[in-house]
Amino acid sequence: MSQLVEVNDITQRIYTVRGVKVMLDRDLADLYGVETKRLKEQVRRNIDRFPKDFMFELSNLEFRNLRSQIATSSWGGPRYVPMAFTEQGVAMLSSVLHSKKAIQINVQIMRAFVQLRHLVLDHAELKREVAALRSQTEERFEVVFTVLDKLMSDDNESKNKIGFVKKD
Incomplete structure (x- = not known):
């Protein structure tokens, strides 16, 4: 099977929220080729398949913090708080989205x-x-x-930037 989406494109859409790796509803909808509204609709119709460790809605604070990290559209970005899906939640989406593309993207x-x-x-x-x-x-x-400790540290701010510096 040829790749429908590059793995790098997927990994750039994985965020850490509440210490868990998640994907947002709008990113998943984009990958699956459906409207975010329709994806959320299917999830709400099958809410028993999505316990809190599979899917949760972001708090207003989490939503604001995430919006500051992600570029928003000229209309101000999404109006509703997004759903965040863990790895298990993404796997469960294939059971509620019944298209061949959804299954392939899910894999x-x-x-x-x-x-x-x-x-x-x-x-x-x-x-x-x-x-x-x-x-x-x-x-x-x-x-x-x-x-070696500095190179392996998780503190990105302490790392020097690489490249040329333009002198004024």
Whole structure:
């Protein structure tokens, strides 16, 4: 099967809300080729299939924070608080959206979630290996470990930007 959507396009639409990786209703509707209104309608008709760990609506604060991170349309973006779907919720969507495209896109989204999970696990494994290596080496290599710690840190603001700086 040829890819309908690039995995990178899917992973850019996965956000972390309440410590959970989610996709928003409008992004899913766009990928599935349906109106957001219709996707929400199907979910509400089958609400028993979507417990809180599968789908939740964002709070007003979460919605405002997310809107500041995502560009909005000239009409001011969505008027209603979006639904956020966890990986299990996205999988459940294929049972309420009955098109062949929805099923194919769903498979690709599941693969993107798995790919993200593997990246996180690989990062954690690398941290463990560096810690083990650190305990076996001498003090003279401490500067190497300091640099490695900075590179592997989750604090993006402390990383220097790469590129040319234009002098005024």
